[in-house]
Amino acid sequence: MNLDFSDDQKLLQSEAQKFLQKEQSLQRSRDVLDGEQALDTDLWQQIIAMGWTGIRIPEQYDGLGLGHLELCVVAEELGRCLAPVPFSSSVYLFTEAIIKFASDAIKQDLLPKLVSGECVGTLAITEQLLAPTEHNINTQVANNKVSGTKIAVPDAGIATHSIVICKGVKGIDLRLVELTDHCNVQKQDTIDDSRGHFSIGLDNVDSLLVGGEGEGWELLQNLLDQAAVMFSFEQIGGAQATLDMATSYAQQRFAFGRAIGSYQAIKHKLADMYIKLTLAKSNSYYGAWALSTDSVELNVAAATARVSATQAFNYCSQENIQTHGGNGFTWEYDCHLFYRRAKLLSLNVGSLATWKEKLILGLEKTQTANVKQGV
């Protein structure tokens, strides 16, 4: 029985934490939010130099050849300090899609460049102000040329490539597109401008098929399940940071002659934060196990991790503002940075409602499978 990370993985995590603290990642996140940039290029370059973009990439393609568990511990640290870098788009989504579904030729071309940072990738799904489904994707692919408009695409400003979800002849396809000047990439304002999001206009742009033709929707679900686990680590990292902030503020702030942390309304609030965070953390560990072992339980495990991590970070970031009183509502205090990021992360691979539905569908599927096998 070992539902825990190894000593090496914990070492990687503490190194990551030290590095991001030293580089003042949180301050950089605020600077990106305040400024015109869509990311912190310097921090991103340093992260590339540390080799994190290649954690999961096999050594034959210049990567570190490590596993998902190493990605999870790094994700927790990036989440704790709201790192303003395109790590999640390029690593959890794009790189994973290439590793899992792309041809050898594409791998040989792109994987080394993803390690070196020459290539940065993203995933373009959404088109309208509603949840994407297999039936409302309008971006078309014909003769390998893609046309359509995607919105809320993370990091498309710096990304050199994108996997684009398209409607093809046989159904949904995953299409690899190079984001050149021919693509109309425009920055969009979001609830958390510390992470850049963009619209992409594609007009007859060349593309390569990734994965089987017409199988794109299914592959996308698998990609999102995987990413949900890694995002859940970002979420528990952020939730832990807000619980720490709230706890320390509650110990130091006095009202009516005593520390506000001695009032039960605050104590019980913080205990509830701890409870939600603990449930989310334990479920994320389970998700990490399912991810790292490519378990058939991944879809249920990912949804479980996703739902509880979203609930934890939403709740913790919101009640952290409340605990800070008027200060919590100011731009100056960091509380809102976490509140924004919590909301962004709770949407980026699908909303809470979407993932609760996935969880129940997963349970229904497991049950049907069990009945068939006579379990």
Add this chain to the structure above:
Amino acid sequence: MNFNDSEQQAQFRTKCSTWLHDNAQRKTQAGSDNPHGKRDSSEFLNAARSWQKKKFDAGWAMLHWPKIYGGLEASPLERIIWGQEEAKFDVPQGIYEIGLGMAGPVMMQYATEQQKQRYLPPMAAGEEIWCQLFSEPSAGSDVAGLRSKAVQDGDDWIINGQKVWTSGAQFCDYGIIVVRHDPNVDKHAGMTFFFVDMKSPGIDIKPIKQITGGSSFNEVYFNDVRIPDSQRLGAIGDGWRVAITTLMNERLAVGDANGVDATEAFEWAQGQDDHGQALIQNHAVRESIADWYCQASGLKNTKLRTMSALSKGDTPGPEASITKVVSANKLQAIGNFGIDSLDMAGMLKTERSEVHDFHNAWLGSAGLRIAGGTDEILKNIIAERVLGLPQDPRADKGLAFKDIPSGK
């Protein structure tokens, strides 16, 4: 990361399950047909007694105890493995947990060697059942507010007062009790701890009818009851310290609120009709079940993290402290859901075992949120002990016990 036992753990697990297979019935999926008789019945008590004896004879009863008292000197992890395996079998639970979980450790720590040899083996064998006499009418969450009086008289102490909510007192042989020997000092300083023969003259036990209709707890009156000083546990005035050791164990002993869970709610919703379609098609129901599933899974995985730490020889973190708050509240929500799903007919008691389980969950959870530390007290403990927030200001600080304001 893996969920596999080490070779040694796997061997131990096989040993447990083999013995269980030979000696008990595996749980069926049908739910609680309860073959051991109604709780609080003598039939149930007898079934519990004989199961405990069987376990003791094979060494399983208190497997982490030293061999001289009937244990196997098993590691904490082996104890958890045994618990996991035993939970798969339909065995009578709920009679011995308090005695073994609370009185056991306190006797182990504070009794004399002679007393341990006399009392521990029959306790483990289930031949003598123990109860916990802490709560009083004026002292529940605030155990240290207790008033039962102890006055020294030669080699004896004379006890007068009343205990309440004492689970199992009606069939117990011994109890651990904390009483006030000195009301003139600070409340925590004026208490002393004993164990007492429940058949002593002057003890009067009156079962209390609970909201479930059953009577598993009691009022216990003490009228000039004599306890020999040799049955004192800890020094005079050390009662609070001894009680706290016990209360720490209580959180481990109480643990999970047993009963219907997310899986049962899910299966029920698949079979139950809701306005012409399966209840599971209702969106509100799907969302609620997803929430309970995440909580149940979170608790299960939290336990596995605790086990992982033990397995490596590390001290587990404080994460298990969330267990009772989460599980008791979840149980109450699921009980409500099940009953509500029957609409107007939800009020009826029926023969359907699932409906019976939902009714039990709905009523029983109300007690579980109180027993072994209320939700509010447990959240205070998380806030103060885990997060390090300051203690509540107290109206009883620095006062002699007799001068502390008291209410209802």
